[in-house]
Amino acid sequence: MGALSHLKVLDLSRILAGPWASQLLADLGAEVIKIERPGSGDDTRGWGPPYLQDAAGNDSAESAYFLCANRNKRSVCVDMKTPAGQAVLRELAAGADVVLENFKVGDAARFGLDYPSLQAINPALVYCSITGFGQNGPLATRPGYDFLVQAMGGLMSVTGAPDGEPGAGPQKVGVALTDIMTGLYATVGILAALAERERSGLGQQVDLALLDVTAATLANQATNYLVGGLNPTRLGNAHPNIVPYQSFVAADGHLIVAVGNDAQFARFVAVLGLPELAQDARFVRNRDRVAHREQLIPLLQRALLERSKADWLARLEAAGVPAGPINSVAEVFAEPQILAREMRVNVPHPDNPNLELVGNPIKLSRTPVAYRSAPPRLGQHNDAVLAGGGWAPSAD
Numbered sequence: 001m002g003a004l005s006h007l008k009v010l011d012l013s014r015i016l017a018g019p020w021a022s023q024l025l026a027d028l029g030a031e032v033i034k035i036e037r038p039g040s041g042d043d044t045r046g047w048g049p050p051y052l053q054d055a056a057g058n059d060s061a062e063s064a065y066f067l068c069a070n071r072n073k074r075s076v077c078v079d080m081k082t083p084a085g086q087a088v089l090r091e092l093a094a095g096a097d098v099v100l101e102n103f104k105v106g107d108a109a110r111f112g113l114d115y116p117s118l119q120a121i122n123p124a125l126v127y128c129s130i131t132g133f134g135q136n137g138p139l140a141t142r143p144g145y146d147f148l149v150q151a152m153g154g155l156m157s158v159t160g161a162p163d164g165e166p167g168a169g170p171q172k173v174g175v176a177l178t179d180i181m182t183g184l185y186a187t188v189g190i191l192a193a194l195a196e197r198e199r200s201g202l203g204q205q206v207d208l209a210l211l212d213v214t215a216a217t218l219a220n221q222a223t224n225y226l227v228g229g230l231n232p233t234r235l236g237n238a239h240p241n242i243v244p245y246q247s248f249v250a251a252d253g254h255l256i257v258a259v260g261n262d263a264q265f266a267r268f269v270a271v272l273g274l275p276e277l278a279q280d281a282r283f284v285r286n287r288d289r290v291a292h293r294e295q296l297i298p299l300l301q302r303a304l305l306e307r308s309k310a311d312w313l314a315r316l317e318a319a320g321v322p323a324g325p326i327n328s329v330a331e332v333f334a335e336p337q338i339l340a341r342e343m344r345v346n347v348p349h350p351d352n353p354n355l356e357l358v359g360n361p362i363k364l365s366r367t368p369v370a371y372r373s374a375p376p377r378l379g380q381h382n383d384a385v386l387a388g389g390g391w392a393p394s395a396d
Contacts, residue, residue: 002029003367007194008391010092011035011073012080012101012113014042016146016176017130017210019069020183021190022100026072027360027369033092033385034070034376038077041378042066052352060351067375071347071357074381080111088386093118093125095391098190102130105140115205125203126193128186134209144210146176153178153214158221161236170234182213238297243289244268247326248301250309258322262286267319271312272303349374 007030011022019034019042026032036042048063079085090112093099099118101108108114108129115127129135132144150156150172160171189206197203215222220241221232232240237256239245244265247256259265262285266278277283277299282292289296304312309325316323327335333344342359349355360369385391 001367002027002370003364005029005031007031007097008095009033009098009100010089010096012089012099012103013130014102015044016069016179017182017186017208018100018102018128019044020180021128021130021186022073023069023071024183024187024360024362025098025190027371028362028364029367029370030098031391032073033381033391034073034075035078035080035089036075036378038079038379041075041077042070044069045378052349052355054351061378062349062351062375067355067357070375072370072372073376074385075376075379076381076385077379078386080113086112089113090118090121092385092390094121096122096125097194098126098128100128100130100186100190104143105131105135119203123202124197126190126197126206127203128190128206128208130182130186130208130210132210134212135205135207139211146179146210147172149178149210149214153211154218154221155214158218158232158234158240160234162234165236168234177217178210178214181217182208182210185213185216238293241290242286243293243296244300246297248304250304250307250312252308254326255304255309255313256324256326257316258324260322264321265289268316268321269300271315271319271321272300274299274303345371347371347374350377 004025007025009022009025009030009032011018011032011034013019013022014036022032022034034042040046044066045061045063047065049059050064051059052062052064052067054060078088080089093113101113109117115129118125118127131140132149133139133142151170155178156170156172159173161168186206186208189208193204193206224230224232224240237247242260244257244259247254257268259268265283265286266275269275269277277296281288283289283296313323313325325331332338338344341363343361345357345359347355347357355374357371362369
């Protein structure tokens with residue numbers, strides 16, 4: 001039994017933020033029914049290549065993108081624009097603990113699937129809405145996309161090489177981080193509402209906006225502005241509040257050094273053969289190093305060019321200085337630590353029994369996550385759900 005195996009989740013969302021939240025709930029044991037459009041399904045089913053390949057090496061209908069966020073779910077095709085489809089969804093919502101949706105503001109009400117409508121038939125329902133800009137405010141009715149909100153929410157303004165350096169300019173993060181973080185915040189909000197329901201017996205609406213989440217996850221960069229009046233700028237791979245905490249170039253490529261305190265700094269410069277820097281008044285404390293970043297970094301960089309990455313990493317590890325390589329994705333999933341932590345898992349799919357997916361990072365000692373089923377084919381569970389009793393567990 002999973003930690004959340006007592007919960008039923010009706011997932012009306014698509015793309016990434018909502019499906020990421022419902023997959024996390026499903027990994028923890030919740031029963032999740034994913035509602036998809038007949039014929040086409042979730043948009044991300046077509047977001048390829050690459051696609052899952054069958055045993056003969058032929059592309060299936062399942063894109064790698066779709067596979068990343070939809071395991072442990074049952075797929076049911078329902079046309080929610082029709083009265084019959086709306087009736088099916090209301091019946092499922094009546095027996096659900098959670099409804100998750102990412103319609104544009106006002107669209108759910110047109111289908112009779114908004115929170116007030118469903119609350120009337122299920123007062124204990126926790127109803128999570130994910131939108132670009134939230135349920136209120138001057139931008140509420142605008143559609144929101146991860147890339148757009150990374151820009152509007154300030155994330156791109158602090159990501160990328162600083163002005164004057166090669167390749168300077170704002171950059172998006174290399175994954176849809178705003179969607180991912182919104183999915184995580186949505187999960188926390190859902191679990192908080194469910195915990196409160198144990199006392200009150202009542203559900204509530206959880207209102208998540210991509211823009212709010214992006215602003216929230218600016219974290220120390222946001223408080224650098226709100227508390228210190230410092231409007232952050234792009235620093236490339238450097239840190240605004242810690243020095244040295246960035247990438248460097250060794251004789252044969254890049255590595256990163258993440259010095260977190262003054263003692264680590266002293267050990268770092270000793271390894272470099274520059275112990276006198278730890279006694280230099282400009283560099284003794286982190287606040288001094290931040291103030292004199294432009295004088296310190298060239299001294300460190302010049303020394304690091306004298307040896308290979310592997311040589312420096314071995315020396316720094318022996319000295320207890322946090323440092324590491326900049327791995328490719330392929331190198332990440334060959335990393336022994338990743339394999340030991342079961343972050344690369346086999347989840348057999350009807351089209352390919354050797355399907356591998358990224359594991360769940362939550363490690364629970366007594367009720368661990370489970371990979372019960374691969375991401376479903378479109379409409380795979382229509383009969384089991386629509387003709388077989390709705391929330392009754394599926395045979396597969």
